Amino acid sequence: xxxxxxxxxxxxxxxxxxxxxxxxxxxxxxxxxxxxxxxxxxxxxxxxxxxxxxxxxxxxxxxxxxxxxxxxxxxxxxxxxxxxxxxxxxxxxxxxxxxxxxxxxxxxxxxxxxxxxxxxxxxxxxxxxxxxxxxxxxxxxxxxxxxxxxxxxxxxxxxxxxxxxxxxxxxxxxxxxxxxxxxxxxxxxxxxxxxxxxxxxxxxxxxxxxxxxxxxxxxxxxxxxxxxxxxxxxxxxxxxxxxxxxxxxxxxxxxxxxxxxxxxxxxxxxxxxxxxxxxxxxxxxxxxxxxxxxxxxxxxxxxxxxxxxxxxxxxxxxx
Numbered sequence: 672x673x674x675x676x677x678x679x680x681x682x683x684x685x686x687x688x689x690x691x692x693x694x695x696x697x698x699x700x701x702x703x704x705x706x707x708x709x710x711x712x713x714x715x716x717x718x719x720x721x722x723x724x725x726x727x728x729x730x731x732x733x734x735x736x737x738x739x740x741x742x743x744x745x746x747x748x749x750x751x752x753x754x755x756x757x758x759x760x761x762x763x764x765x766x767x768x769x770x771x772x773x774x775x776x777x778x779x780x781x782x783x784x785x786x787x788x789x790x791x792x793x794x795x796x797x798x799x800x801x802x803x804x805x806x807x808x809x810x811x812x813x814x815x816x817x818x819x820x821x822x823x824x825x826x827x828x829x830x831x832x833x834x835x836x837x838x839x840x841x842x843x844x845x846x847x848x849x850x851x852x853x854x855x856x857x858x859x860x861x862x863x864x865x866x867x868x869x870x871x872x873x874x875x876x877x878x879x880x881x882x883x884x885x886x887x888x889x890x891x892x893x894x895x896x897x898x899x900x901x902x903x904x905x906x907x908x909x910x911x912x913x914x915x916x917x918x919x920x921x922x923x924x925x926x927x928x929x930x931x932x933x934x935x936x937x938x939x940x941x942x943x944x945x946x947x948x949x950x951x952x953x954x955x956x957x958x959x960x961x962x963x964x965x966x967x968x969x970x971x972x973x974x975x976x977x978x979x980x981x982x983x984x985x986x987x988x989x990x
Contacts (some may be wrong), residue, residue: 700737708745779842786836787834798823805822830868831865838858842857853889857884861877864878874907880902899927922962928951944983945985946984949981956977957975
């Protein structure tokens, strides 16, 4: 009778360590030495520097270099060391902005600007079939069921560009007759476009936003009419399935809202106000659609809500 014993791979214990900082938010070398000595005492195999979820993405380059150099010196080859290099921002953003402003118009101000932002270094996930060579680099068993797994890694890659134009204008209508003085008008417009291999990472951006309005201030009375318009906005992606096509997103429908407000100062401390919101048409309508590029129009609608109109009336004061 004979028996065989299967030896399990050695187990390594690593510690994900927070970075010690001084009171002025600088890396603290003496505390790093004490941290390394403590982990040597308790017998860990290695340290994962900047291992918590908070400090790594926000550390300056010089702080990261100080952390690594000091830890390597303190460990003196007695511990294995790895460094978390994840970042919640893109690697680099190149800005090209041009803006013109004018204050020469009597009672008015205007500006127009164009910009382009080139962005690189997005998070990119790569999935690979497990192979003995790949598993060995992670210290995992290289045979058996482990070969049935997929190994996902994250790195930086991809690029995108944001191009836009901005326009703003405000004018006091000083040429009106005396009884109509105090009228001001304004308009603001922003348009965006996206490009590049990673443009799908940008969700929740309104490609077109337009607002305009007019106000009248006369003694105790103040009137204001405003309009806000936004185009259809792409929201979050929807996971592909048997009934959901690849490239499907949730979309927030375009909206136009009007608001009319009135304020009247009864005294220097007490005032009356009334606001009519979304009084145009049927009022606020919330439309959410879900579709891919090849989805027919009749199948795009997911939610349609009518919130109607509303008014707010009240007294405000300073007591």
